[in-house]
Amino acid sequence: MPTHITEASDPRLEDYVSLTDVALRRRAEPERGLYIAESEKVIRRALAAGHRPRSLLMAQRWLTDLADVVAEAEADGVPVFVGEHDVIERLTGFHLHRGALASMQRPVLPEVTSLIEDARRVMVLEDIVDHTNVGAIFRSAAALGVDAVLVTPRCADPLYRRSIRVSMGTVFQVPWTRVDPWPSGIGVLQRFGFTVAALALSADAVTLDELEADPPAKVALVLGAEGDGLGARTVAAADLTVRIPMAGGVDSLNVAAASAVAMWALRVRDR
Secondary structure, X not given: OOEEEXXXXXXXHHHHOOOOHHHHHOOOOHHHOEEEEEOHHHHHHHHHOOOOXXXXXXXXXXXXXXXXXXXXXXXXXXXXXXXXXXXXXXXXXXXXXXXXXEEEEOOOOOOHHHHHOOOOEEEEEOOOOOHHHHHHHHHHHHHOOOOEEEEOOOOOOOOOHXXXXXXXXXXXXXXXXXXXXXXXXXXXXXXXXXXXXXXXXXXXXXXXHHHXXXXXXXXXXXXXXXXXXXXXXXXXXXXXXXXXXXXXXXXXXXXXXXXXXXXXXXXXXXX
């Protein structure tokens, strides 16, 4: 049976303490081996991807909507906690309008080589620090058939709560891992037959239209951090630089928007 909680200070709920963005930035969540899945859709997608729950926390009404998830969790010995909205809000630090949370065991990330060996379209996120942008990029990657996403050591965590929420749980659908060291990891992509295209404003850049007209069989598109863009060493090591043609006096798009435009243009059409 689910355990009803009445006190936000209950020590069994440590995973859920202070889930506000500010608090999470100060907390070594990845090192604790967990991430937080928020909402029924995200929890179901995490479970469908084979991720293991540590516990569930929800308001009373979600016991019905998530009855099958609750039953399976309890059968596996995973604790299920139920509380009033005010108790959950005091515990987490935000209003739980999506009704349910799950503390999930963080999966072991695969090796880069195993992830890209059969891929044709790969996205590389270099030092993108905004979790909303990371989540939006993953959602576009899932929708537009990207085979894998690589994130550099300083890139924001795709399993951060905001990233997961913005992606609508598609961070569990698109295979991803960290590429380290970087940018020397470009050489690994090239050895596996990828044409590495750096999305950047450069005098010698080809347009996305030109690349789309005759795309390489295997493309790894590298996207840079908000504001600063790609590092000079990354651009130098790439096989080519590509830019999205702009109008209206605009020089560039938000990185999430740019990723969607580029992924659409370079999508594999024989799938």
